[in-house]
Amino acid sequence: MFLQADNFFVGSDGNWWLGDFGSAVKTYEPITSTTELFNPQKFLLGTPALPKYDWYMLAAALIKEVLKHKGEDAWKDASIEDGCTPQHKLLAASGHVKHPQLQLALQKMLRRTECV
16 A cells, blocks of 8 residues: 555556555555555554555545646645545545546546545
């Protein structure tokens, strides 16, 4: 549960791949490592790992990458509150994604997080 842009890869066929599984745990096992800023809640360590958390952090990472061109802290201003990315901030920040294909991908991610 440690998602960041450096660990995403896009193939020549357009398929996305995740490339670093050092923090991976099986579903329902306790979370031992995470990207806290991308978490939906402040304290996720030790709670059971659920696929919706991975989708949530993937959505947060995508929003971060989209907002990078607006300045170093634009993504933090748009999505971070109290050291994490609460649902209301993630949904509001998702409005910054304008590219149609990225919008579609983000909507699919958000459905899997049970946010929408």
